[in-house]
Amino acid sequence: MNTIPILELCNISKAYASRKVLSDLSFTLAAGEYVAVMGDSGVGKSTLLNLIAGLDEADSGKIFVNGQILAAGDEVAATELRRKYFGFIFQAFHILPHLTLLQNVSLPLLLNDMPLDRTAAMLAAVGLGDRGHAFPYQLSGGELQRVAIARALVHRPRLILADEPTGNLDPDTAQEILQLIRAEVKANGASAILVTHSHAAAATADKVLTLTGNGLTETRR
Amino acid sequence: MSGQLLSRWLLLGEWRARRLQLLVAIIAIMLGVALGFSIHLINTAAVNEFSAASKSLTGMSDLTVVAAQPTFDERRFPEILQQPEVAQASPMLEIMAGVLGFQETLRNPELKIIGLDVFRAAAITPDLLGIPAEDSQFDTLSEDGIFLSPAAMEWLAVQQGDQLTLTLGAKQVTLRVAGGLVRAPSGQRVGVMDIGAAQWHFDHVGWLSRIELKLHSGANLATFKAKLASQLGDGFLLVEGTNQDARVHNLSRAYRVNLNILALVALFTGAFLVFASQVLATVRRRAQIALLRVLGMTRQQVLRQLLLEGGLLGTIGALLGLILGYALAAIGLHFYGADLGAGFFAGLTPSLHFSPMAAGFYFVAGVGVTLLGSLLPAWEATRTQPAVALKSGSEHEALAVLRFPWLAGGCLLLAAIFVRLPPVGELPIFGYLAVALLLIGGVALLPWLAGAFFGRLSKRYERHPKGAVRTLVLARLSNASGLAAIALGGILASFSLMVAMAIMVMSFRLSVEDWLTHVLPADIYVRTVIRQDARGFTPEEQQLITSVAGIERIDLMRSQSVLLDPDRPMITLIARPIDAHQPANTLPMTDAVLPPQALPKNAMPIWVSEAMVDLYQFTVGREVRLPLGDSTQIFMVAGVWRDYGRQFGAIQMQLADYRRLTGDRHIGDAAIWVKDGVDVNEIVKNLRALPFGENLKISPRNEIREISLALFDRSFAVTYLLELIAVGVGLLGVAASFSAQALTRIKEFGMLCHIGLTRQQIRRMLIVEGGLLTGFGIIIGFVLGVAISLILVFVINPQSFRWTMQLHLPWSWLAIMAFAMLTAAILSVYQASKPAISRDAVRAVKEDW
Amino acid sequence: MRLLMLLVFLLTGNLLLAAERSFETVTPGYEMVFPQDFGAHPDFRIEWWYATGWLQTTEGQQLGFQITFFRIATNAEKSNPSRFAPGQLIIAHAALSDPALDSLLHDQRIRREGFDLVYARTGNTDVKLDDWLLKRETDGRYQTFVQATDFALELAFSPTQPLLLQGEQGFSRKGPKMEQASYYYSEPHLQVTGTITRNGKPIAVTGTAWLDHEWSSELLDPNAAGWDWVGANLDDGGALMAFQIRSKDGAKVWAHAVWRDANGRMTAFAPEDVHFQPQRRWRSPHTQAEYPVAMTIKTGETTWQLIPLMDDQELDSRASIGAVYWEGAVTLRRDNQPAGRGYLELTGYVQPLSTGGNDD
Structure with missing residues (x-):
């Protein structure tokens, strides 16, 4: 198996207009790991995800994705890395x-120039195998999120970033979706970072991390 | 491969989603391209026909000898032929003859008659030879035979063997249609006959109009031209093919350029519409684009996708526009003729030729403006942080880039400078640029203006709030002025152009009306069947006219064409009695008048039209010479008068001076004042009873006035049409941007429904919003339109047509237009709001796009 | 003879029929008066001066030439005061036969009289068409100048013999009817000096020419389809002229010949004593017409053999008088001995005879 961590953050700092959001954050995610990140509003959870995805740039520090450094300022390289290794x-x-x-x-x-043969199977895996030709407005919220899960995993990404995936869903559906995410992530051998406010949601992860002003700390269950 | 598939999916998905807006964008591009292309085609057809016509008249000639006056003494012919450099010389007499029976229905029913010597013409203008019947080979020499071009035969509805009666002054000539021509340009109306017969029948024995020369192959054209010019002396001009081309070009240039610019304005309006539609579409898709970026689409891919979509729109619109433009041109030519009613190309029926070059130009222009319209929003879309854009509610940020106060200021400043610049190549290029800059500047200034205006309104309103709808409307208009401005731009552009054109046309029309009152003081005008008839009325015939009972006063006039510059169209010389002390009694003088005592004893006074000042620098007080009789005679420009009839220049002089100089006692027109108590119709009857009464064109003053104004309106028919189209495009833009905005705001409406607004209230909110916006656009458009009309009236018109006019604001007409525009806009908003409020509000809230 | 019929065809157009302009008629017993009759006769419908001859360059090269000026009175109304009124037309043909070339060099002009540029004057031979001219001096010498497209001729002809009045003292019948006739005299054995210019190079030439002057107002026999004519300067100083008019089926409608021997003795031959016998035919590559370019002519008991200088001496005048004919230099042999040199004219071998326009 691969011993290179899928994600490694080294001393990341980020501030928005003098408001420090992340400071000197370091974190490593091993391949196949499924972690939940919790934290208060405004503590920087979404910023953290954006930095990891290369959608935003850190003020200092380094980010390695699958051993490759996310070079600051290289928009195209970041996009390509995101396209290949990430699911959202x-x-x-x-x-x-x-x-x-x-x-x-x-x-x-399509973006990765891969054959489309996995699409139908992926839709079937999230329970929508017979709705492939439907349009999104014909679906309920839970069903839409299933489509999103299929889309996030279809190209066999190494890391899934899920930002409050159940925030818009009722508790029963939310639980279904969380189980599905976990099952599919595991089935595809991917790692995942699940950002959530919900302890119930966090409970579906392998481990739960809490983001505070002092960094990421593991919460014992 | 998969990139293409993705691209196609996105494209089709997008098009499925906003059929109406796309349709409107395509129609806008199509109309712009169609108008530009059709006007170009019509102009090209006319100019080609015109220059083909003038080429066929000169054939393979190296040099044409013409006189400044219409004809010259034929005794110069052997002298010219015997020049050692001359290989062939073909003498010609060109006469404009009237077609009897057409004078009541046609403005100037003239047929060009070319008298030529077939033996000498054969080597130079072979196309102009007649084709006689099989059994009468030498009919080309006959005294009564005339050979007609196909267009002339069709126009006159005659065939070989028919009789044709033509008039020249008081005289009638009956000829026999002897056949067709070898190869006359299909659209040109011309008749060819033997030069001896033409001289005889048309009272021109001893006179020629021109001599076409072909030189020996070794002869140096420039040297020979100089030698011959000095030998022939004053009053002769040697014209080369290049001069002809220049003249043809000059003849219609201002008119053509004006129409082309109007067509480009339509294209510009279309482009703006496309721009607005693309901006809105991109704003609406911000989150989608952001998602694609998150999923791994690069900036270039996104940009390419958006440009592809715009380019495809442009391609479809431009292609449809080319087809429509061709059809419009064909229809226009068929119903209105080459000049679309403006009277520049009489005697021609041009045919349409598809020009791949022009089609290419207008296609590229159409696609180009669409791409430009897509470029800015596309560029903005790729520039945004996808993570930010994914969050809903950030649309307003997107429009921040559309605020260009610096651009607006720059444009307006440049416009102010350009207005003061002189014409380029006799065309008001800078005037047009100033109009364009005013438009761009105005549109660019709008977001700022709208924000300021509605912001202030909303602040004032906050102190006395009344009702949710109004609060919502004002809040939105003041805070989301960027979006509002996009809808406004279309209204602004089209309404301001409409206002400008209306002011210009009305000013022009009123000036022409005043002018007509001034130039038509008499009760009855009598002239020959055609204008500037080469023969006119002899002194005996003048006597007969003058002695008709009941005439209080009669002014006789002689007018003829004079060629002062071979590169320019001929000017008109009018000789008539003029009140030398008060020329304003006779002519519509401008302020430039020389006091009579300032005239030197040896100089004859002439009064020139404004065009003469611009084109020939005939300024007041200047001493000039004219090619009339004695070439040493000095003339002095004694005043400048306004002439809306002849844009290429006209000179008026005393009839007595003219007669003394030229010995020409004939006249062509008479102005008759009727004695008190005498019925005008009585005089008309008496004139008709004259032996040559049938050949008279008798017009009571009011009739001329009405015909002139009708002609004026006809010549502006295209302008009105373009105006209507610009307004149509503008309204389409309003409808499209409102419906697009309504769609982008579905969530907002859903939320409002949730919190308790009724659908009627939402609709009212939209209508009030649209009405306020349109009203604001109309006000700004009015201001901008007045500014543009000032440029049109005081810069563009004097520079292109060389006449000045007084400014009139047609208030009621403008008010009607404003009201119509407002109503149309509100109706279109009402229509556009339908889908927005009919959609399921609950689902609208859930939908996060 | 000479193209008479072509002109007749030309004039049967409606120009002729349109008005009733009366022309003078040709009658027997007219006594020619010189020098007046050298000049033009504008009251007759048609007239021509027709010079043909053989030339020799200083290098000994043999060439044939033809210069013709026609005058045609049209029916244009005399009342038209215009100087351009086409009352008289002048047509000129010029041709040069050079055996070194494949075909005849020729050019033609047609103009209306007027402006002192184009005229046929009375009193003495003086015809001009722009810069082409033929003029007889008071001493009897002729000057001619022709600037054609491919060549120029500047020649002087000096008479060496008295005039030859054709027919009955110049009254020359052209058909079975008395009114089918012309006034006709010839000047054989004109001595030629001058220059020919080709490709810009002037070449001095000398030679012998034959000049015809003929005028008439009358039509040919309606049955006539063409004619053959020959005029030759005989080596012994004699002169021979012979013609026949053919009907549409090729039969002889009329014929006539006159032979003036070296002593000036005239012998005239009646139609039945003149026989043209084709010996060899040449097919024109230009018009596909077949011309009997080699002939024998019997005048009474004498047989003359005609051998062309070159075969292609066809002249296409469709652009001026509307016909194609063969007009070529020939040598004459009598009893297989060289007897003289002259010009043979063959018309009516291309159908239709008159196709033309009137352009230049």
Whole structure:
């Protein structure tokens, strides 16, 4: 097995207009690990995810994804790294409204220039195998999030970033979705970082980290 | 491969989502391209036909000898032919003859008659030879035979063997249609006959109009030209093909350029519409674009995608525009003729030719403006942080880039400078640029203006709030002025152009009306069937006209064309009695008048039109010579008068001076004042009863006035059409941007529904919003339009047509237009709001796009 | 003879029929008066001066030449005061036969009289068409100048013999009817000096020419389709002229010949005593017409053999008078002995005879 950590943050700091959000944060995520990140509002959870995804740049520190450094300022390299290694699940689903479910799920494959044969299987795995040609407006919130899960995993990314994936869902559906995320992440051999406010959600992770002004600390269950 | 697939999916998805807006954008591009292309096609057809016509008249000639006056003494012919450099010389007499029976229906029913010597013309203008019937080979020499071009035959509805009666002054000539021409340009109306017969029948024995020369191959054209010019002396001009081209070009240039610019304005409005539509679409898709960026689409890919979408729109619109433009041109040519009613290309029926070059230009222009319209929003879309853009509610940030106060200021400043610059190549290029800059500056200033205006309004309103709807409307208008401004831009551009054109046309029309009152003081005007008839009325015939009972006073006039510069169209010389002490009694003088005592004893006074000052520098007080009889005679410009009839220049002089100089006792026109108590119709009847009464064109003053104004309106028909189209495009833009905005705000409406607003209230909110915005756009558009009209009236018109006019603001007309615009905008908002409020509000809230 | 019929065809157009302009008629018993009759006769419908001859360059090269000026009175109304009124037309043809070339060099002009640029004057031979001219001096010498497209001729002709009045003292019948006739005299054995310019190079030439002057107002026999004519300067100082008019089926409609021997003795031959016998035909590559370019002519008991200087001496005048004809230099043999040199004219071998326009 691969011994290189899938993600390594070294002494990351980030401030927005003199407000320090992250300071000197270090963190390592081993391959196959599924962690939940909790923390108070405004503590920097989303910033952390954006930094990891290369959507934002740290003021200082280094980020390695699968052993490769996320070079500051190299927009194209960051995009390519993100495209290949990451899968995203959002609170607001973000399914393109004018594409069918199959097309939506195929997006990462198309961007990575990969064959589309895994799309249908992925949709089936999230329980929507027979709805491939439907449009997003015909779906409920839980179903939309299932599509998002399929899309996040279809191109076999190494790391799933999920930002409050159940924030817009009722508790029963939320639990279903969390189980599905976990099952699919594990089934695909990926790692995952789940950002959430919900202890119930965090409980589905291998371990729970709490982000505070002092950094990430593991919370014992 | 998969990139293409993705691209296609996104494209189709997007198009599925906003069919209406796309349709409007395509229609806008299509209209812009179609107008530009069709006007270009019509102009090219007319100019090509015109220059083909003038080329076929000169054939393979190296040099044409013409006189400044219409004809010259034929005794110069052997002298010219015997020049050692001359290989061939073909003498020609060109006469404009009237077509009897057409004078009541046509403005100037003239047929060009070319008298030529077939033997000498064969080597130079072979196309102009007649084709006689099989059994009468020498009919080309006959005295009564005329050979007609196909267009002339069709126009006159005659065939080989038919009789054709033509008029020249009081005289009638009946000829026999002897056949067609070898190869006359298809659209040109011309008749060819033997030069001897033409001289005889048309009272021009001893006179030629021109001599076409072909030189020996070794001869140096420039040297020969100089030698011949000095030998022939004053009053002769040697014209080369390049001069002809220049003249043809000059003849219609200002008119053509004006129309082309109007077409480009339509394209510009279309481009703005596309821009607005693309901006809104991109704003609406911000989150989607951000998602694609998060999923791993690079900036270039996103940019490419957006430009591809815009480019495809542009391509479809431009292609449709080319097709529509061609059809419009064909229809326009068919119904209105080459000049679209403006009267520049009489005697021609041009045919349309598809020009790949022009089509390419307008296609590229159409696609280009669409791409430009997509570029800014696309660039903005890729520039945003995807993480930020993913969060909803950040749309307003996107529009921050659309605030260009510096651009607006720069444009307006440049416009102010350009207005003062002189014309380039006799065209008001800077004037047009100033108009364009005013438009761009105005549109760019709008977001700021709208923000300031609605902000202030909203602040004032906050102190006395009344009702949720109004509060919501004002809050939105003052805070989201960027979005509002996009809808406003279309209104502003089209309304300001409409206002400007209306002011210009109305000013022009009123000036022309005043002018007509001034130039038509008499009760009845009598002239030959055609204007500037080469023969006119002999002194005996003048006597007959003058002695008609009931005439209080009669002014006789002689007018003829004079060529002062071979590169320019001919000017008109009008000889008539003029009140030398008070020329304003006779002519519509401007302020530039020389007091009579300032005239030197040896100089004859002439009064020139404004165009003469611009084109020939005939300024007041200047001594000039004219190619009339004695070439040493000095003339002095004694005043400048306004002439809306002849943009290439006109000179008026005393009839007595003219007669003394030229010995020409004929006249072409008479102005008759009727004695008190005598019925005008009685005089008309008496004139008709004259032996040559049938050949008279008798017009009571009011009739001329009405015809002139009708002609004026006809010549502006295209302008009105373009105006309407610009307004249509503007309204389309309003509809499109409101419906697009309504869609982007569905969530907002859903939320409002949730918190208890009724659908009617939401609709009212939208309508009040639209009405306020449109009203604001109309006010700004009015200000901008007045500014543009000032440029049109005081810069562009004097520079391109060389006449000045007084400014009139047609208030009621403008008010009607403003009201119509407002109503149309509100209706379109009402229509656009339908889908927004009919959608499921609950789902709208959930939808996060 | 000479192209008479072409002109007749030309004039049957409606120009002729349009008005009733009366022309003088040709009658027997007219006594020619000189020098007046050298000049033009504008009251007759048609007239021509027709010079043909053989030239020799200083290098000994043999060439044939033809210079013709026609005058045609049209029916243009005399009342038209315009100087451009086409009352008289002048047509000129010029040709040069050079055996070294494949075909005839020729050029043609047609103009209306007027402006002292184009005229046929009365009183003495003086015809001009722009810069082409033929003029007889008071001493009887002719000057001619022709600037054609491919060549220029500047020649002087000096008479060496008295005039030859054709027919009955110049009254020359052209058909079975008395009114089918012309006034006709010839000047054989004109001595030629001058220059020919080709490709810009002037070449001095000398030679012998034959000049015809003929005028008439009358039509040919309607049955006539063409004619063959020959005029030759005989080596012994004699002169021979012979023609026949053919009907559409090739039969002889009329013929005539006159032979003036070295002593000036004239012998005239009646139609039945003149026989043209084709010996060899040449097909024109330009028009596909077949011309009997080699002939024997019998005048009474004498047989003359005609051998062309070159085969292609076809002249396409469709651009001026509307016909194609063969007009070429020939040598004459009598009893297989060289007997003289002259010009043979063959018309009516291309159908239709008149196709032309009137352009230059």
